[in-house]
Amino acid sequence: MGMTIAEKILAAHSGHDAVVPGQLIECATDWVLCHEITTPAALRMLEERGMDRVFNPDQIVAVPDHSVPAMNIKAAKMYQKLKSWVHEKGVKHFFDVGRGGIAHVVLENTGLMKPGQTLVSGDSHTCNAGALGAFATGVGSTDLAGAIYAGKVWFKVPETMLIRVTGQTQPGVTPKDIVLEVIKRIGADGANYMVMEWVGDYIDNLDMEGRFTLTNMAIEAGGKTGIVAVDDTTRAYMSARGVTPDQYTEYQSDADANFKVVVEVDASAVEPTVAYPHIPSNGRVAGSDRIAVTHAYVGSCTNGRITDLRDVARILKGRRVADGVQMIVVPATQAIWKQAAQEGLLEIFVDAGASVSYPSCGACLGMHSGVLGPDDVCISSSNRNFVGRMGDPSAQIYLASPATVAASAVAGFISDPREYNDTINAAD
Ligand SMILES: CC(C)[C@H](C(=O)O)[C@@H](O)C(=O)O
Ligand code: SF4
Incomplete structure (x- = not known):
């Protein structure tokens, strides 16, 4: 064998x-x-x-x-x-x-x-x-x-x-x-x-x-x-x-x-997928329900890499995070932070009204720098959406790709990033 x-x-x-x-x-x-x-x-x-x-x-x-x-x-x-x-x-x-x-x-x-x-x-x-x-x-x-x-x-x-x-x-x-x-x-x-x-x-x-x-x-x-x-x-x-x-x-x-x-x-049949609360296996197609979000988080060891930040920047460029949504972007390491700065990505995030944080796990597991309060709704690029994972137990966490997080932050509700494909391709 x-x-x-x-x-x-x-x-x-x-x-x-x-x-x-x-x-x-x-x-x-x-x-x-x-x-x-x-x-x-x-x-x-x-x-x-x-x-x-x-x-x-x-x-x-x-x-x-x-x-x-x-x-x-x-x-x-x-x-x-x-x-x-x-x-x-x-x-x-x-x-x-x-x-x-x-x-x-x-x-x-x-x-x-x-x-x-x-x-x-x-x-x-x-x-x-x-x-x-x-x-x-x-x-x-x-x-x-x-x-x-x-x-x-x-x-x-x-x-x-x-x-x-x-x-x-x-x-x-x-x-x-x-x-x-x-x-x-x-x-x-x-x-x-x-x-x-x-x-x-x-x-x-x-x-x-x-x-x-x-x-x-x-x-x-x-x-x-x-x-x-x-x-x-x-x-x-x-x-x-x-x-x-x-x-x-x-x-x-x-x-x-x-x-x-x-x-x-x-792979061609896979759609932008969002894991609904409170377990990562609870996947549905992004945008299939209209779910308003209060927080958008890009970061973590799953999706805080330079390619992730580029995906986010393509959608945020020239756009604004919706009023009422707190978006934080956390490059996973100092090196990625620096590269994102050199590529002009951090400026795109700031211009869009997102907050750029220092590299850490903080928000991902609700320890600091982005803890959720009661009934907050977060679209997150991380890997876990368990009860209380990012803060208050009544908060709702939806897991998605960085592109879906960005599209949702702009719309103010969970959205399908494919809606931005035309402008993304034009910008490239
Ligand atoms: C704090 C640590 C032990 C924990 C883990 O093991 O995964 C953390 O990184 C997490 O993602 O929940
Ligand atoms: S808290 Fe755990 S899952 Fe989140 S970024 Fe740190 S190591 Fe990764």
């Missing part, structure tokens, strides 16, 4: 020639990603047991991102804890406030994380990095503590779901719509403890930014991670970061690999 990409990576990191789904393995971690929310608890566990060390300070990447710049004293203390640990242990890759942004997006851009590697973090969207042809997954604080201490974690080898996306999307339809459509179809637990491997000519033609959006949301279908095989797009992305193919290992799934489920998606 052949193996999938994920099985091959896990075998290579656990000293086995081959592994099968269900097998328990001790897996070496090439990278541990640490932020200020879950790392302090893991560090306390280690300290209490007198196991206060790191397996290798060069293989830890630390990025404060959720509650920074701190909005209260508690957050300031968590940030201090992460920072003092980084200095004490000599953690090599530290992206402090002002030099980083949202951890997953910072990491994907560094060139540190390479195809064929393994990554764990105390964050559920760690699956994001799977787009690089790597095995990346979120773990709880105990496993995080173990990884920091020993550079190893226990895994049960997951089954793999194959998602084949063929054809091309209509103008105005983006990777976010594809992933919302898939989660709608399979359900919020449809990929429970499975690897979601994306293939097909749609994926072949997709840029890395779009691939990260797909793998980022694996956890919203219960997936262990998402993964995309290495191809020329991945190689070019790595080489732009100074990493050559001899520095990483490429894996492909074998023709006779065992896929537990196969999902077929015709």
Whole structure:
């Protein structure tokens, strides 16, 4: 029996020639990603047991991102804890406030994380990095503590779901719509403890930014991670970061690999999709109901990349955010913020009446810088619309692509971005 990409990576990191789904393995971690929310608890566990060390300070990447710049004293203390640990242990890759942004997006851009590697973090969207042809997954604080201490974690080898996306999307339809459509179809637990491997000519033609959006949301279908095989797009992305193919290992799934489920998606039939409250699987076609919004949020590790900001700018250019709508745009990292500034995108946002914020998770999980109040209605480019996710439990969150968020912000109600296709194409 052949193996999938994920099985091959896990075998290579656990000293086995081959592994099968269900097998328990001790897996070496090439990278541990640490932020200020879950790392302090893991560090306390280690300290209490007198196991206060790191397996290798060069293989830890630390990025404060959720509650920074701190909005209260508690957050300031968590940030201090992460920072003092980084200095004490000599953690090599530290992206402090002002030099980083949202951890997953910072990491994907560094060139540190390479195809064929393994990554764990105390964050559920760690699956994001799977787009690089790597095995990346979120773990709880105990496993995080173990990884920091020993550079190893226990895994049960997951089954793999194959998602084949063929054809091309209509103008105005983006990777976010594809992933919302898939989660709608399979359900919020449809990929429970499975690897979601994306293939097909749609994926072949997709840029890395779009691939990260797909793998980022694996956890919203219960997936262990998402993964995309290495191809020329991945190689070019790595080489732009100074990493050559001899520095990483490429894996492909074998023709006779065992896929537990196969999902077929015709990209040309996918419409702009909005996940209605309060679960990401609750997808409907954008604009099928007239839903007034009070807030519009573009950002997060799912959709705060430069390509997302360009999509938003194409719609906002020469237009105004509707009265009564608070729109915030949060570039995911300092580097993306700078590029957006250089491309003139930030000026377009400001001229349209949107507020541009510093890179952080703040609004995405209702911690700061855009917390929703009672009965607010937000159209969000993020990945979760659970009750209370962005603030008050009575607030309603609708998940969509950046283009749909922008179209809705301009109209004042949830709208189909394809209404702007003519002007977008004319502007290009
Ligand atoms: C705070 C963190 C543990 C959490 C996660 O794991 O996903 C957050 O990033 C989120 O998106 O809800
Ligand atoms: S941007 Fe949102 S989803 Fe991503 S890590 Fe931060 S809080 Fe979690």
